[in-house]
Amino acid sequence: MIDLSQADPAELRSMIRNAELIEPTAGMANGYAQANLAILKKEHAFDFLLFCQRNSKSCPLLDVTEIGSAIPAFAAPDGDIRTDIPKYRVYKRGELTDEVTDISKYWEEDMVGFLIGCSFTFEHALLNNDIPIRHIEEGCNVPMYKTNIPCMEAGIFHGKMVASMRPIPQKDVVRAVQVTSRFPAVHGGPIHIGDPEAIGVCNIDQPDFGDPVTVHQGEVPVFWACGVTPQSIAMETKPEIMITHAPGHMFITDIRDEKLGVL
Amino acid sequence: MIDLSQADPAELRSMIRNAELIEPTAGMANGYAQANLAILKKEHAFDFLLFCQRNSKSCPLLDVTEIGSAIPAFAAPDGDIRTDIPKYRVYKRGELTDEVTDISKYWEEDMVGFLIGCSFTFEHALLNNDIPIRHIEEGCNVPMYKTNIPCMEAGIFHGKMVASMRPIPQKDVVRAVQVTSRFPAVHGGPIHIGDPEAIGVCNIDQPDFGDPVTVHQGEVPVFWACGVTPQSIAMETKPEIMITHAPGHMFITDIRDEKLGVL
Incomplete structure (x- = not known):
């Protein structure tokens, strides 16, 4: 296996987009934040944004896409949340109905993507503290x-x-x-x-x-x-459609880990 | 002037609600967080929530009310954002059109209130550091x-x-x-x-x-x-209606300052 720990986030996203890399992203692009993904239709976007604001320990937001846009302009301006994750899960009315490597066919013009912080960042910090x-x-x-x-x-x-x-x-x-x-x-x-x-x-x-x-x-x-x-919440709340990453298969952002430190 | 520095947040909100206290809230209820307010109609609520998420240095959210509810359930469950601020400003299409002590007459069933953190909290911390x-x-x-x-x-x-x-x-x-x-x-x-x-x-x-x-x-x-x-943004963006606190006249929450410290 190639060592991807020092790879560039954009390069990795491109490999993932071209289906050259279909595996969990732990240990890739060390020093850059990775993100959980939740995609919902506009009708639920306000509620979910509010859910994240109220539950920021579980759902700290790194970026939210414009309605209908698959580009996370802050986290990765040249990224695409429909293709740049190695494996996605599609939930329909709370049921896991599909696991795919590209969600373009599920994308709708009123969808909003939420990128949520991932523990990989603090794991690096823990390791750096032995x-x-x-x-x-x-x-x-x-x-x-x-x-x-x-x-x-x-x-x-x-x-x-x-x-x-x-x-x-x-x-x-x-x-x-x-x-x-x-x-x-x-x-x-x-x-x-x-x-x-x-x-x-x-x-x-x-x-x-x-x-x-x-x-x-x-x-x-x-x-x-x-x-x-959010995946557990989706199973309880049963929105018509909700798309997430598959556990461990994250979106690799351009955000440096250390820039997320408050002190 | 009575010393209100040790007064209880609920007691102060009640005095403000009954128009017994119409003045800037600095120095009141020491140790409890005060909040800036922005009220918008539902049609702009998602955009504004996203604005706060993207600009969390200026607009760190302490609480967001349910659509149509004037009760900040997290920040002050017995409070009312329509009456518990000593002075409000009403902006229509970006123009300051009114300054009032009670906005009940402006309240609509599809309004959402945003309570935004205020520097009074960190000022106490600075003073405690001489x-x-x-x-x-x-x-x-x-x-x-x-x-x-x-x-x-x-x-x-x-x-x-x-x-x-x-x-x-x-x-x-x-x-x-x-x-x-x-x-x-x-x-x-x-x-x-x-x-x-x-x-x-x-x-x-x-x-x-x-x-x-x-x-x-x-x-x-x-x-x-x-x-x-947000008030400056309202003047640029010109939503049909936006209601805010008057500068210095804040919403006094039940949230202890120290609970907002990340470390």
């Missing part, structure tokens, strides 16, 4: 869980927060809070430290999305709000 | 200027950023950046340090809003994005 990331060590997707934490409703949108989990050594937990709090645009500080059951996660070995990872003796499960929350 | 605030010392309103910095457009909304200015002693400038950067929800770190002309402010003694203040020898003018930006 805090281990288990799912990277184990070469799998981060485990994600439906919690019992209600999102704040906005119009039709309601449901529970999805959280990702990283086992953190006891001695590093405080530093992990500090490091990730610098980046509110990519979920910021954790939403929970410790006992999974306290947030409704009954079996840490059975994530609802992604893969299970090992929690070693002396490690604490630490949970962050997750950009897969 | 950094002087000149307009508080001189007992006047903060000086605000139309800059030459373009806001990012969103739908019909476009225009230049309005910035507030505080003269900061040389030795305190770095600390002022640190202290205010903790609070992105109330404009965060400065947008400019030093030479006013570099951001299109030609005469520091003639602010476009608020009052001029003294800049002493050895002090640097430091500029922060300002929640009056």
